[in-house]
Amino acid sequence: MPEKIKKAVILLSGGLDSATTAAIAKSEGFDLYGLTFKYGQRHKIEIESAKKVAKFLNIADHRIIDIDLTSFGGSALTDLNIAVPKDGADLENTNQIPITYVPARNTIFLSYALAFAEVLEAFDIFIGVNMTDYSGYPDCRAEFISAFEKMANLATAAVIENKGKYKIHTPIINMSKGQIIIKGIELGVDYSLTHSCYAPDEFGRSCGRCDSCRLRLKGFAEADLADTVEYVDAKK
């Protein structure tokens, strides 16, 4: 009897980390179910990129979930009154939490992924968190992911009924941006479909100066590859 194909839920932001994570999950033989959030982020153009990535990777079931985190605020990504920093200072000071941190965002995203997984009878959840470059977000750290996994394994009926045990996969957590890009290229990822910029202009062009653009450009430089997304002002 052939082995049953295992389902996995993948959180897709539209950025290069989640696209690479999805490609890795696929290369491990998982059948992917995508989850993307429209959470009031100012760079909602990334949702279009998430759709393109899902299509490119032949993800059959890709859900876009509308959740409004703007009413809570507290982040430059969800509150238009807080500017996205463009001077790279947050990248220098790794002891400080960047203002682009969105309160409890990954906790909320993973909670929805858990609900989706339970309904699908899937036990594998992939998330493209990364600690190496830009370790300022608390909910991108291995200890957070590990605590979430423990909690998930007490939260659901599926676990009580002994149907399985949840695993939160973070295949790129210890890679540099350059390593992530090299891995993705090996797996055939088309990074021109992805979007990273926190503050794109009205034409969807990346600013080239926010922390997310700076890291992306640094990654392509490390990988010795050209980034094909369009920049207004790309600082190398």
Place this chain on the structure above:
Amino acid sequence: MPEKIKKAVILLSGGLDSATTAAIAKSEGFDLYGLTFKYGQRHKIEIESAKKVAKFLNIADHRIIDIDLTSFGGSALTDLNIAVPKDGADLENTNQIPITYVPARNTIFLSYALAFAEVLEAFDIFIGVNMTDYSGYPDCRAEFISAFEKMANLATAAVIENKGKYKIHTPIINMSKGQIIIKGIELGVDYSLTHSCYAPDEFGRSCGRCDSCRLRLKGFAEADLADTVEYVDAKK
């Protein structure tokens, strides 16, 4: 200098457990911030009850969050094709997870509560989970709450910045329904404002036969008090 009033986030469903929990939190001196979810539940009339309870307890900031769990389905509460059991069988068989369990619901609710708390700079979250009567929901157990609390204390910027430590309060977790009602009456809760029924009729009257009605009626009987909500068919 007078002690600063502590803020707390309270999850309000509109039911009697969360109303009692809110009254307890208030009696402990917390300034309450309410959170209620419109999640596609068939008994959405409970949201009106949550608003009444919030008003009754003078909760200044009560947010109603619209999240759609119907697209995931998997529960009699969010899928109109799955009937709400009315024979009381789920109450007899405590080894089985009731079909009214909503996948990862409390995980999602608590995640939003955590986001709200972080933005408010509050570190106390109250939730009216209960294990004694009707212990069939995995995400109402103390071990789940404890694991969520551990995760929360790794998830946010507020914790990394040493602003405080989250505590998930579950003051009624070990009370029987009768004890909960007696406690609430002591604190002045008006239970006529609350709603418990999973399957109310078009006039908002409680069915009297679903598990939630049965437990509520059992609680009032234990407390030797009359329940003033209107029932279509109240089995004693």
